[in-house]
Amino acid sequence: GAVVSQHPSRVICKSGTSVKIECRSLDFQATTMFWYRQFPKQSLMLMATSNEGSKATYEQGVEKDKFLINHASLTLSTLTVTSAHPEDSSFYICSGAWTRAVEQFFGPGTRLTVL
Amino acid sequence: DAKTTQPTSMDCAEGRAANLPCNHSTISGNEYVYWYRQIHSQGPQYIIHGLKNNETNEMASLIITEDRKSSTLILPHATLRDTAVYYCIVRPATDSWGKLQFGAGTQVVVTP
Numbered sequence: 001g002a003v004v005s006q007h008p009s010r011v012i013c014k015s016g017t018s019v020k021i022e023c024r025s026l027d028f029q030a031t032t033m034f035w036y037r038q039f040p041k042q043s044l045m046l047m048a049t050s051n052e053g054s055k056a057t058y059e060q061g062v063e064k065d066k067f068l069i070n071h072a073s074l075t076l077s078t079l080t081v082t083s084a085h086p087e088d089s090s091f092y093i094c095s096g097a098w099t100r101a102v103e104q105f106f107g108p109g110t111r112l113t114v115l
Numbered sequence: 116d117a118k119t120t121q122p123t124s125m126d127c128a129e130g131r132a133a134n135l136p137c138n139h140s141t142i143s144g145n146e147y148v149y150w151y152r153q154i155h156s157q158g159p160q161y162i163i164h165g166l167k168n169n170e171t172n173e174m175a176s177l178i179i180t181e182d183r184k185s186s187t188l189i190l191p192h193a194t195l196r197d198t199a200v201y202y203c204i205v206r207p208a209t210d211s212w213g214k215l216q217f218g219a220g221t222q223v224v225v226t227p
Contacts, residue, residue: 001161027193043202044159044217057186059214093158097212103149104212 002028004096006107013084014115021079021110022093030076030096034104035067050077055065074097118142119203124222129198135192135221136201138184140184148179149189149215159202159217162188165217166208193225 003026013019023033032051034080036044050056050071058064068080077096081088095106122183127133130200139148148213150162163170163177165186175187200220207213 004158006158007223034212034214036217043219044153046214046216048138091156095158095215099212101212103161103164104215106151106160108158109156111156 001103002096002105003028004094004105004107006092006094006110008092008110009108010111011115012113012115015085016029016069017084018080018082019084019112021081021092021094021112022108023077023079023096025075025096026087028096028105030077030105031074031098032096033077034073034095035069036095038092038093038109044093047079073108079113084112086114088112089114117131118216121201121203121218121221123219124206124224127190127193127223127225128157128177128227129195130141130192133197133223133225135188135190135203135223136185137188137200138185139203139205142183142205146185146205147208148183149204149206150175150177151204151215151217152197152202153203153220154196154199156227162201164206190192193223195225197223198225199223 007022035047047062048058056069071077075082093109097104149164151159153159165177179186202220
């Protein structure tokens with residue numbers, strides 16, 4: 001199957017700082033990328049959907065000014081958590097797919113800890 | 116609203132078949148049944164999907180009832196590495212991918 005990578009795999013930052021997470025499709029062009037968040041012992045919750053070259057569509061309750069998503073190319077999407085707070089500590093997972101793809105391909109996730 | 120319901124957890128003995136049920140009584144005619152699994156602290160992994168017919172691949176088999184209101188994922192010979200949360204998801208059969216609605220899933224623990 002196609003491969004999606006995320007960087008970094010783990011990040012610890014101080015409260016008030018911004019953190020950028022990269023999501024790359026290594027062997028395919030992802031026309032659509034998704035960002036999910038997963039708190040401990042909970043399921044994945046979709047945060048936003050982005051199509052290459054377009055603004056991201058955020059799910060209800062997700063602050064677009066806090067979670068900045070950029071999908072500038074068909075192989076790279078970034079999620080920037082601005083002014084991070086301890087409640088933003090979570091497991092962030094991206095995924096990608098192309099039109100008519102049989103499945104959506106997930107990255108390995110990024111563990112964010114805000115102190 | 117949850118579109119699928121699954122048992123919260125189930126145990127399975129290593130080497131035995133694991134049968135994971137899923138109810139999707141409100142499924143539409145143009146919706147697929149997808150199964151993903153998530154091993155602890157990893158991203159979800161695709162297992163299998165189907166529309167009407169039963170499907171089999173190298174990982175699992177998917178049995179869909181004739182009325183399509185429920186399905187069963189079968190792991191034929193469970194191993195310890197199959198311990199994971201298994202998600203049953205319905206997804207419209209469109210060309211473009213929309214969001215996947217993850218429910219709580221079933222925590223499967225395979226024991227020696």
